[in-house]
Amino acid sequence: MTFPSDNDENSKSNGPAFLQLEKVGKKFGSHTVLDNVSLSLDRGQTMAIIGPSAAGKSVLLKCLAGIYPVDQGNILINGQDISEKQPADQGHWTDKIGMLFQQNALFDSLPIWQNVCFQLIENGTLKRKDARDKAVDLLGLVGLDPDSSKLRPSDLSGGMQKRVGIARAIANDPEILLLDNPTAGLDPVLSNHIENMIETIAKKRMTTVITVTNDMEIARNRYDYLTMMHEGRVYWSGSRNQVETAQNPHLTQMLSGSSQGPIAMRTQNRGQHLVA
Amino acid sequence: MANSLKLPPGPVGTVGQRSVTWVRKNLFNSWFNSLLTLLSIAFVLWIVPPIIEWAFVNSTLTPSIDACRAVTGACWGFINANLRLILFGVYPYDEQWRPLLAMIVLFGVIIASLAGVKYPRMQKLIIPMWVVGIPVIAILMWGGMLGLTYVQNSSWGGLPLTLILSTIGIVFAFPLGLLLALGRQSNMPAIKTLSVVYIEVIRGVPLITVLFMASVMFPLFLPDGVSIDKLLRAQIGIILFTAAYLAEVFRGGLQAVPRGQFEAGDSLGLSYWQSMRLIILPQALRLVIPPTVNSFISMLKDTTLVVIIGLFDLLGAVKLALRSDPAWTRYYVEGYVFAAAIFFLICYSMGRYSAYLEKELRKGERR
Numbered sequence: 001m002t003f004p005s006d007n008d009e010n011s012k013s014n015g016p017a018f019l020q021l022e023k024v025g026k027k028f029g030s031h032t033v034l035d036n037v038s039l040s041l042d043r044g045q046t047m048a049i050i051g052p053s054a055a056g057k058s059v060l061l062k063c064l065a066g067i068y069p070v071d072q073g074n075i076l077i078n079g080q081d082i083s084e085k086q087p088a089d090q091g092h093w094t095d096k097i098g099m100l101f102q103q104n105a106l107f108d109s110l111p112i113w114q115n116v117c118f119q120l121i122e123n124g125t126l127k128r129k130d131a132r133d134k135a136v137d138l139l140g141l142v143g144l145d146p147d148s149s150k151l152r153p154s155d156l157s158g159g160m161q162k163r164v165g166i167a168r169a170i171a172n173d174p175e176i177l178l179l180d181n182p183t184a185g186l187d188p189v190l191s192n193h194i195e196n197m198i199e200t201i202a203k204k205r206m207t208t209v210i211t212v213t214n215d216m217e218i219a220r221n222r223y224d225y226l227t228m229m230h231e232g233r234v235y236w237s238g239s240r241n242q243v244e245t246a247q248n249p250h251l252t253q254m255l256s257g258s259s260q261g262p263i264a265m266r267t268q269n270r271g272q273h274l275v276a
Numbered sequence: 277m278a279n280s281l282k283l284p285p286g287p288v289g290t291v292g293q294r295s296v297t298w299v300r301k302n303l304f305n306s307w308f309n310s311l312l313t314l315l316s317i318a319f320v321l322w323i324v325p326p327i328i329e330w331a332f333v334n335s336t337l338t339p340s341i342d343a344c345r346a347v348t349g350a351c352w353g354f355i356n357a358n359l360r361l362i363l364f365g366v367y368p369y370d371e372q373w374r375p376l377l378a379m380i381v382l383f384g385v386i387i388a389s390l391a392g393v394k395y396p397r398m399q400k401l402i403i404p405m406w407v408v409g410i411p412v413i414a415i416l417m418w419g420g421m422l423g424l425t426y427v428q429n430s431s432w433g434g435l436p437l438t439l440i441l442s443t444i445g446i447v448f449a450f451p452l453g454l455l456l457a458l459g460r461q462s463n464m465p466a467i468k469t470l471s472v473v474y475i476e477v478i479r480g481v482p483l484i485t486v487l488f489m490a491s492v493m494f495p496l497f498l499p500d501g502v503s504i505d506k507l508l509r510a511q512i513g514i515i516l517f518t519a520a521y522l523a524e525v526f527r528g529g530l531q532a533v534p535r536g537q538f539e540a541g542d543s544l545g546l547s548y549w550q551s552m553r554l555i556i557l558p559q560a561l562r563l564v565i566p567p568t569v570n571s572f573i574s575m576l577k578d579t580t581l582v583v584i585i586g587l588f589d590l591l592g593a594v595k596l597a598l599r600s601d602p603a604w605t606r607y608y609v610e611g612y613v614f615a616a617a618i619f620f621l622i623c624y625s626m627g628r629y630s631a632y633l634e635k636e637l638r639k640g641e642r643r
Binding site: 095103 | 558
C-alpha cells in the first residue's frame with residue numbers, strides 16, 4: 001500500500017500548519033476505525049473527505065471536535081496538542097470548533113433560535129434577546145425565514161433541520177468548521193447556496209473547513225483539497241488540481257461510483273440469489 | 277352559477293332515527309356484539325341499583341348508632357361522627373385546626389408548583405415557596421413555638437400524615453433517584469457498582485421490610501441514648517425505597533435519548549452537568565412522565581404500610597375509629613369506602629395532571 005502523503009501540496013507552507021493530524025489512530029474495542037491518519041490544513045483552507053461508508057470519516061470529525069479521544073498520534077491546532085485531553089478539559093477549543101452532525105443532533109427540547117445560539121447563551125456571550133436576533137440573522141444566512149426560529153426541530157423537514165445544524169455550527173464564528181454531510185438531502189439549488197456560503201466563510205473569515213460528503217461533484221469542484229478514506233486509512237490526499245492527474249484506483253473508483261474496482265463490498269456476492 | 281357546488285349528503289332523518297342507526301351499527305352489528313351488549317346491560321342493571329340504594333337511598337348521615345341500626349343501607353353516620361378522628365388521627369382535638377391549616381398550606385404550595393408548567397413566571401417562585409412552606413408546615417404540626425403547644429409527631433395521623441409522608445417522599449426521592457440513575461450509567465466503576473448494588477438490594481426487598489428494619493432493627497444498632505425519631509425513620513425508609521424504583525424509570529428515559537444529543541453537547545463544549553441539565557434530562561424526563569407518576573401513585577398508597585410501625589395514616593385512622601367504640605365496628609365497609617374515595621381522588625388527580633403535563637410538554641414536538 002503506497003501512502004501518497006508526498007502529494008500533499010499544502011505541507012510546503014511555511015511553518016507548521018494551523019490544523020495538523022499526525023498518525024492518528026482510533027479503535028472501538030478491537031475494531032480499528034482510524035489507522036495512521038495524517039493530514040494538515042492552514043487557516044482558510046477547505047478539505048472534502050470522501051470514501052465509502054464505514055471508512056471512518058465521521059469518527060475522524062468527532063475526534064477533531066474532541067468528542068472521541070484518539071488512541072494514537074496527535075491532533076495539533078495552532079501547534080497545541082488537543083488529542084489527549086478529554087472534551088471537558090478543552091473547553092477553550094470547542095469554542096473555536098463548529099460542528100454539523102450527520103444526524104443534525106438538534107436539541108428537541110428547545111426552539112430553533114435557542115438551538116442555534118445555545119453555546120453563546122450558555123457561555124454568557126450574548127443575552128437572550130440579542131441571541132434571538134443573532135439566530136434570526138444566522139437562519140437567514142442558510143435560507144430559513146425568521147418565523148422558523150420559534151418552531152421546534154421536529155416541526156421542520158430534514159433539509160431545514162440540516163440548515164439549522166449548519167447555522168448552529170457557525171454561530172460562534174469557529175476557526176475550524178467540521179461538516180458531516182452538509183448537503184445530504186438538500187435540493188441542488190440549496191446545495192449550491194450552502195456550498196457558496198461555506199466557501200465565503202472559509203475565505204472571508206479564514207475558517208478552516210473540513211467537510212465529509214458523498215457528493216463527488218461538490219467534493220472535487222468546491223474544495224481546496226480532497227482526501228479519500230477507506231477502512232480507516234487515508235488512501236489519497238491532494239489539492240483540487242491534482243485530482244485530474246491522480247493515478248489512484250481507489251480514488252478513481254470512488255469518484256466514478258463504479259461498482260468494479262478495489263473498493264469491494266465484502267458481502268456483495270452473498271444474497272445475489274435474492275435479485276437473480 | 278351554473279356549476280354550483282354540490283354539498284356532500286348531510287345527516288339524514290331525525291335525531292331519533294339517527295340514534296337507532298348508530299346503535300344498530302355499533303352495538304348490534306353481529307350476533308357476538310349483540311350478545312356482549314345484552315350481557316353488559318344485564319351486568320349494569322344487576323350491580324348499579326343495589327349500590328345506589330345502599331349508598332344513597334337507604335343510607336343515613338345522622339351520627340348516631342340508633343339511626344344506623346334503623347336503616348338497611350350505608351351508615352355514613354359513622355364517618356360523620358368520627359370525621360375528625362379519621363382525618364387527623366389522635367392529634368389533640370382542640371389543636372386540629374393546625375393540621376388542617378398545614379394541609380391547606382401544603383396543597384397551596386403543591387398546586388402553585390404544578391401550575392409552573394403553564395405560567396413560567398411561577399417557576400422562579402417554586403423553590404422559595406417550598407423553602408418557606410415546609411418550615412411553616414413543620415411549625416404548625418409540631419408547635420412548641422409562637423404560642424403553639426408542642427405536639428409529638430407520634431400523635432400525628434390521618435390525612436396530613438399521609439400527605440406529608442408522600443409529598444416529602446416525592447420531593448426527596450426524585451433527586452436521589454436521578455443521581456442513582458446517572459450513577460448507574462457512570463463510567464466510574466465505584467459509583468456504578470454502588471448504584472447498581474443499592475438499586476438491586478432495595479428493589480429486592482418489600483417496603484414493609486424496609487419500614488420494619490427502620491423501625492425495629494435500626495435502633496438496636498444505635499448506641500444507648502441516641503434515638504432517631506420514628507416518623508423520620510419511616511420517612512427515610514420510604515424515600516430510599518422509592519428512589520430505587522425511580523432510578524430505573526429515569527435510566528430508561530436516559531437510554532431513550534439519542535447518542536447524538538450527548539455528542540452535540542460535547543461538541544458545544546458543555547460539561548457533563550451542563551449537558552445533563554440543559555439537553556439530556558429535559559428530554560429523558562419528559563419521556564418517562566407516565567412511569568414516574570406511576571411510581572408516585574404507588575408510593576402514596578404504600579404509605580399506608582406505616583401502620584405496622586405504629587403510625588396512623590388515613591387508613592390507620594379509619595381502623596382506629598372503627599375500634600374506638602365497639603358499636604361502630606360493624607360499619608367497616610363505610611369506613612374503607614370513605615378512605616378509598618379520598619385515595620382515589622388524590623391518585624386520580626395525579627394521573628390527570630400527568631396526562632396534562634405530557635400534553636403541555638409535547639406541544640412543541642408534533643411528529
